[in-house]
Amino acid sequence: MPSFSKLISAAALAQMATAYTQVNLMSAFMTKNIDPIIFPGSYSESHLHSIFGSDALTASTNTSAELQAGCTNADNPNDLSAYWVPTPLYTTDGGKTYQPIGMFRFSAYYNLGETPAEVAIPQNLKMVAGKATATTEAEMDANAQSSWGCESEDVALDSNGFPSSTCSTHVQQLLFFPNCVNVDTLETAYKDRRGGSCPSGMKSMPQLRFSIRWDLRKDLPDGWSGEAPIKLACGNAFCSHGDFINGWTEEAAENMLATTQDKQHFSAVTGSLGTEQMSCTPTDAEPDKGTSDYAESVSMMGKRSVSAWGWASRSRMSRA
Numbered sequence: 001m002p003s004f005s006k007l008i009s010a011a012a013l014a015q016m017a018t019a020y021t022q023v024n025l026m027s028a029f030m031t032k033n034i035d036p037i038i039f040p041g042s043y044s045e046s047h048l049h050s051i052f053g054s055d056a057l058t059a060s061t062n063t064s065a066e067l068q069a070g071c072t073n074a075d076n077p078n079d080l081s082a083y084w085v086p087t088p089l090y091t092t093d094g095g096k097t098y099q100p101i102g103m104f105r106f107s108a109y110y111n112l113g114e115t116p117a118e119v120a121i122p123q124n125l126k127m128v129a130g131k132a133t134a135t136t137e138a139e140m141d142a143n144a145q146s147s148w149g150c151e152s153e154d155v156a157l158d159s160n161g162f163p164s165s166t167c168s169t170h171v172q173q174l175l176f177f178p179n180c181v182n183v184d185t186l187e188t189a190y191k192d193r194r195g196g197s198c199p200s201g202m203k204s205m206p207q208l209r210f211s212i213r214w215d216l217r218k219d220l221p222d223g224w225s226g227e228a229p230i231k232l233a234c235g236n237a238f239c240s241h242g243d244f245i246n247g248w249t250e251e252a253a254e255n256m257l258a259t260t261q262d263k264q265h266f267s268a269v270t271g272s273l274g275t276e277q278m279s280c281t282p283t284d285a286e287p288d289k290g291t292s293d294y295a296e297s298v299s300m301m302g303k304r305s306v307s308a309w310g311w312a313s314r315s316r317m318s319r320a
Contacts, residue, residue, distance in 0.1 A: 029282035033297040055282035067247030071280035078271030080247035130241025161237025166223030170213035179207035
C-alpha cells in the first residue's frame, strides 16, 4: 500500500496552491443518516454522515435558496453551502462498537492552482466526488484523488487505506470534486487532465477540494501499529466520498471567479453578507427525524455486519 505522501506530496500541494480561496469550518454541526442528493427524503437508506455548513440542510433539501435561509458554521458568511462525508469511526474493543472520530478542522478550497474558471459555481448545483461502493483502491474514482494519511509525516497505509501507525498530529483526508459544469443541465465532470479541457457543452468552474483533519489523539491515546482501528460509515478508506450542495450567494459565487485569476496568493471572497462569521449556532433542522447513532443507523438501513469493513444489504447499497 503506498504512503500518503506518494499519493499527494506536500511539495505537490504547495505547487498547486497558487490561485485559490478557502473556507474553514471547525466542526461538523450534525452527524446524521441523511443524504439529500442520493436518497432525497429518506431517513433510513443512507449511512451516517458528518455534515458541515448550512443548518438548513435536511433529507429533502434541493436548492441553494433553502440553504441560504439557514445558519452556517463556515467562516465566510456568504458561503451557506452544505458539505458532508461518511462519518469516520474508531473502535477500542476490537470492532464490537464504533464511535465518531473527533476532528480538528474542515477546509473547503476552491480552484487550487487550476486555470482561471469560465463560469461561477451555479445556484442549485449538487455534486458527489468519490465512489461509495468502492472496496479496493482499483475500484476508486481516480479523478477524485481521494486519499488518507498523516498530516505531518510519511506513514505507510494499511490494507484498508488508512495510516498503519499513529499520526503525531492529525489524520488528513483529501478529496477533489468535478471542475466542469453544464450551466443549463447542472451536469458535472472532470477535465481530461489538470489544466486541460472540459467535455463538450461544459465550461470550467472553480474546483472544490475537501481537506479534513481528524484528531485521534484523544480517542486513541495509546495509538496503533498495523491495521488502524478505524473505518468509515460506508466501509474502508476506499469508499471515501464527499457531497456538496452549493449555497454560496450569487454575488459571492460571481466574485469567486476573480480569485481564480490570481496566480500567487489566497484571495478572500466577499459578498452582500459581509465578512464576519455568523454569530448564530447551527442546529439540526429536524431533530426528531433520522439518527446520529452509528449502530442505530446500520439497523435502520436493514443491514447486517459481514466483516469489519463492509455490509451485505437486504435492500439496495447506499451509493453515497
